[in-house]
Each structure stands twice: as structure tokens, then as C-alpha cells.
Amino acid sequence: MENVDINITIIDREGEKHHIEAPTDMAMNLMEVVRSYELAPEGTIGVCGGMAMCASCQCYVLSDTKLPEMQDDEEAMLSEAFDVKDNSRLGCQIQMTPGMEGLVVELAPES
Amino acid sequence: MSHYHQIDIINLVFNFIFMITTDILIIGAGPTGLFTVFEAGLLKLKCHLIDALPQAGGQCSEIYPKKPIYDIPAYPEILAGDLTERLLEQCKQFEPGFTLGERAETIDKQDDGTFIVTTNKGTKHHAPVVAIAGGLGSFEPRKPKIHNITDFEDKGVEYIIKDPEIYRDKKVVIAGGGDSALDWSIFLSDVAAEVTLIHRRTEFRGHLDSVEKVQELKNKGKINLITPAEVVGIVGDHKVKAVVVKQAQHIEKEFELNCDHFIPLFGLSPKLGPIANWGLEIEKNAIKVNNALDYQTNISGIYAIGDVNTYPGKLKLILCGFHEATLMCQSAYQIINPGKRFVLKYTTVSGVDGFDGTRKEAPKAVVKSIE
Numbered sequence: 001m002e003n004v005d006i007n008i009t010i011i012d013r014e015g016e017k018h019h020i021e022a023p024t025d026m027a028m029n030l031m032e033v034v035r036s037y038e039l040a041p042e043g044t045i046g047v048c049g050g051m052a053m054c055a056s057c058q059c060y061v062l063s064d065t066k067l068p069e070m071q072d073d074e075e076a077m078l079s080e081a082f083d084v085k086d087n088s089r090l091g092c093q094i095q096m097t098p099g100m101e102g103l104v105v106e107l108a109p110e111s
Numbered sequence: 112m113s114h115y116h117q118i119d120i121i122n123l124v125f126n127f128i129f130m131i132t133t134d135i136l137i138i139g140a141g142p143t144g145l146f147t148v149f150e151a152g153l154l155k156l157k158c159h160l161i162d163a164l165p166q167a168g169g170q171c172s173e174i175y176p177k178k179p180i181y182d183i184p185a186y187p188e189i190l191a192g193d194l195t196e197r198l199l200e201q202c203k204q205f206e207p208g209f210t211l212g213e214r215a216e217t218i219d220k221q222d223d224g225t226f227i228v229t230t231n232k233g234t235k236h237h238a239p240v241v242a243i244a245g246g247l248g249s250f251e252p253r254k255p256k257i258h259n260i261t262d263f264e265d266k267g268v269e270y271i272i273k274d275p276e277i278y279r280d281k282k283v284v285i286a287g288g289g290d291s292a293l294d295w296s297i298f299l300s301d302v303a304a305e306v307t308l309i310h311r312r313t314e315f316r317g318h319l320d321s322v323e324k325v326q327e328l329k330n331k332g333k334i335n336l337i338t339p340a341e342v343v344g345i346v347g348d349h350k351v352k353a354v355v356v357k358q359a360q361h362i363e364k365e366f367e368l369n370c371d372h373f374i375p376l377f378g379l380s381p382k383l384g385p386i387a388n389w390g391l392e393i394e395k396n397a398i399k400v401n402n403a404l405d406y407q408t409n410i411s412g413i414y415a416i417g418d419v420n421t422y423p424g425k426l427k428l429i430l431c432g433f434h435e436a437t438l439m440c441q442s443a444y445q446i447i448n449p450g451k452r453f454v455l456k457y458t459t460v461s462g463v464d465g466f467d468g469t470r471k472e473a474p475k476a477v478v479k480s481i482e
């Protein structure tokens with residue numbers, strides 16, 4: 001079988017770096033990848049299940065990887081979230097694709 | 112007798128009279144908690160539920176009431192809000208009690224092995240069995256990062272509107288950009304002397320009707336809209352007198368806006384909170400239970416069911432919560448009625464006798480000769 005995993009780096013809320021392999025063929029988004037590797041305690045990420053309604057999956061994008069454009073609901077949620085920076089995104093709105101090889105993100109603090 | 116002793120005794124008598132007593136005290140009125148009421152009822156055990164939210168349904172009613180669920184057995188599709196309604200209807204005959212809008216704060220094991228659970232408002236509950244069905248935790252408001260905001264809580268700052276009447280003829284500032292900020296601005300525009308809605312963007316996310324209504328009220332001068340802007344400070348001593356508003360377009364521009372109340376509506380997020388300090392074994396933000404048997408925790412008499420528990424292979428799904436609740440009730444029966452025999456019955460065969468005097472039963476087959 002062709003390998004469809006990509007290598008990405010996630011910096012957890014304690015500042016620890018994790019180099020992980022993320023599947024791109026399992027319909028997973030970045031928030032779900034973080035959960036599958038248990039890089040944030042359960043219940044502190046993905047609270048709304050990935051509907052862009054809680055911002056518990058907020059992260060800062062540190063690489064210049066090309067990501068899908070922000071949709072209205074993501075923008076609206078980020079405008080109500082805390083600790084938002086220019087490079088903030090909602091992990092649940094970023095579907096993993098082969099083009100994201102090398103992505104580096106840092107999880108935003110819990111709020 | 113010393114003065115202090117008298118107070119102790121008065122407290123004791125007071126608590127005895129006003130304490131809520133029940134067989135199974137359920138913390139959390141989500142789907143798991145509600146179904147527990149039904150299963151306990153079949154065993155003639157009475158339940159009382161505590162929830163921090165003002166309504167039952169847990170995540171289903173707070174996060175996604177209008178969204179469909181596809182994996183409830185025998186419902187190819189059901190809205191989360193409708194599931195809550197059905198669960199309430201199903202357990203109604205067992206007359207559950209509710210303490211809503213209060214968070215279970217402390218638990219005290221009595222010498223006789225029973226428990227007293229006290230809420231943040233001081234309401235006391237007494238039961239031989241406690242079932243924690245707390246989901247991802249108690250839903251708590253997300254507080255904006257304003258350095259002195261906690262100094263003004265209940266002194267003009269409210270995160271949840273419980274009684275709109277307290278705003279009558281007052282000056283109110285609401286912050287937020289979602290449905291609750293829109294809906295409350297609309298509602299309070301008829302109650303308060305002045306309503307100002309502040310949001311970081313000019314776009315709001317809500318039902319089209321609400322967005323249009325706010326636009327209309329703004330045009331009529333019944334709602335002051337300040338966007339894009341943010342509340343960055345609170346002014347007052349002992350009581351809110353004004354908020355400091357920072358307008359996003361001109362970084363320099365900050366001004367004070369007089370008001371009696373500041374209501375930040377940024378949604379709720381679940382926090383395990385006080386339960387984490389009850390001496391229970393916690394792992395992955397959840398309570399460890401014995402899943403080989405009855406979902407009891409490390410403290411006998413305290414169970415944890417639904418999303419709040421963890422064990423090898425745990426899945427946070429509604430149907431798993433239902434299963435756990437059912438097994439837990441059988442075990443709770445043994446604690447409440449030690450040694451008393453009981454055998455599982457099918458509801459179809461034995462019917463369901465409600466505590467409210469109602470009875471449901473399967474119609475009998477007719478026995479009639481055919482000539």
C-alpha cells in the first residue's frame with residue numbers, strides 16, 4: 001500500500017515538540033490528529049466535536065505551509081476566542097492532505 | 112450548652128428539614144443521567160439530578176440541540192434536542208427531582224456510608240448512592256481576559272442571564288458575536304433603559320432572524336452597536352460603573368462607557384472542576400471506574416457513568432452511557448437494599464409502574480373462540 005502519512009510537528013501546551021505521522025486518508029483533521037496522539041488532555045480539545053463552535057482546538061501555524069482558506073464560521077469563532085494571534089487557526093477546520101508535509105503548529109492555551 | 116453547640120444543632124435540624132433526600136443522587140442531567148432515572152425507576156429507586164446548566168440534556172442541549180445524531184440504536188436520525196425531550200418523557204413517570212443552575216461542589220461521606228453533596232449555592236442533597244454523570248465536566252462560562260473582571264462578578268458582571276428582570280431600567284453592555292449575544296440584546300432592548308452590543312467584528316454569527324432583528328433595532332436606536340470593538344477594562348468600586356471600550360480601528364482610541372451591568376457572552380466550556388478534588392482516581396481528565404463489574408469508582412457508593420468515566424477501551428458515546436447506567440443501577444440496588452432479592456424483568460412482560468401512579472403495559476392477547 002502506498003504510504004499516505006505525512007510528517008508534521010506539533011508543539012503541545014507545555015511547549016514540548018512532537019514529530020508525528022498524520023494519516024491523510026482517514027478523513028482526519030488536525031484537531032483529531034492531536035487527539036489521536038493524546039497531545040492534549042481529553043476534554044480540553046475538540047469540545048464541540050469539530051463544528052468550529054468552541055475554539056478549544058485553536059493553534060498557531062508556525063510554518064509557511066499552504067492551508068485551506070478560512071471559511072466564515074472559522075473566522076467568526078476566532079473573532080470570539082481568546083489569545084488569538086494573526087497566525088491562529090482552528091485545528092478542526094484543517095483537513096489533513098499530502099500537501100501539508102512539514103506543517104508546524106503550536107497549540108493555543110486552554111481557555 | 113455553649114453558644115456554638117446551639118448553632119450546630121440548629122444547623123443540623125435545618126439541614127435535616129431542608130435537605131433533599133433521594134436514593135440515587137445523579138450529578139449531571141445529560142443523556143446518561145436522564146436514562147439512569149428510568150433504569151433506577153424500574154428498580155423502584157428514586158433519583159434527583161444536579162446540573163450546572165439551567166436545562167437538562169448536557170452536551171446535547173448546550174452544544175448541538177439542532178444537529179442530527181445517526182448512531183442511536185433504532186433511530187436512523189434524531190436531533191440532539193429531540194433525544195433530550197424523549198429521554199425526559201421516558202423518565203417523567205419516575206418523578207425525578209432537579210437542582211438546576213447549581214454546581215455540585217463538595218461531597219461528605221457520613222458515618223453510615225451515605226453521602227451529602229452540597230452545591231455552590233449551598234443546596235444540600237443526601238443519598239446512599241451518588242452517580243457522577245458529569246460528561247466533560249460542568250459547563251462554565253468562558254470569561255474574557257480583563258484583569259479585574261472577577262472583582263465585579265455578581266456586582267454588575269454576569270456571564271449567564273438567569274433573571275432578566277434585574278436589568279429593568281438599567282444600562283446594560285453585552286459583549287459577544289453569537290446567538291446568545293444577539294438574542295439577549297433583542298430581549299433586553301425591551302427591558303433595560305439602554306442596551307449596547309459590543310463585538311470584535313462587524314459580522315455576527317447567528318440565526319438570520321436574530322441578525323436582522325438586531326439590525327432593525329439598531330436602526331431604530333433601541334440597541335447601540337459598537338463594532339469592531341472590545342471591552343478591555345471595568346471601572347467602579349464594589350459595583351460596575353463603566354466599561355473601557357477599545358475600538359479596533361483606532362488602536363489609540365479607548366473610552367469609558369457608563370453602565371450598570373456588563374454581560375460577556377462568549378459561550379460555555381466544560382470543566383471537571385470540584386469533582387477532581389473528591390478523592391476519586393482521575394486519569395485523562397476522567398474518573399477511573401471498574402468496568403468489569405458496575406462502574407463503581409475507588410470510593411464505594413460513588414459511581415461514574417457516561418463521558419465522565421474512563422476504563423480500557425472506553426468510548427465517549429451516548430449508547431455506551433446508557434449501557435453503563437443500566438449496569439450501575441443493578442449494583443446501586445444492592446447497596447440500597449442489602450440482601451434483598453431481585454431479578455431482571457423485561458418491561459414488555461412486567462409493564463412499567465410510574466411513581467406518579469401511571470402504569471404502562473403491553474395489551475393482552477385476546478382469547479376468543481372462532482366458530
Ligand SMILES: Cc1cc2nc3c(=O)[nH]c(=O)nc-3n(C[C@H](O)[C@H](O)[C@H](O)COP(=O)(O)OP(=O)(O)OC[C@H]3O[C@@H](n4cnc5c(N)ncnc54)[C@H](O)[C@@H]3O)c2cc1C
Nearest residue numbers: 049139141142143163169170215245246248249417418429
Ligand atoms: C458536536 C457533538 C456531536 C456529537 N455527536 C454524537 C453522536 O453522533 N453520537 C454519540 O453517541 N455521541 C455524540 N456526541 C457525544 C455525546 O453528546 C456525549 O457522549 C453525551 O452527551 C455524554 O452524555 P453524558 O450524560 O455522559 O454527559 P454530558 O452530556 O456531557 O452531560 C454532563 C452534564 O453534567 C453537568 N455537570 C458536570 N459536572 C457537574 C457538577 N460538578 N455540578 C453540576 N453539574 C455538573 C454538566 O453541566 C453537563 O450538563 C457528540 C458530542 C458533540 C459535542
Ligand code: FES
Nearest residue numbers: 046052054055092
Ligand atoms: S473543535 Fe470546537 S472549534 Fe474546533
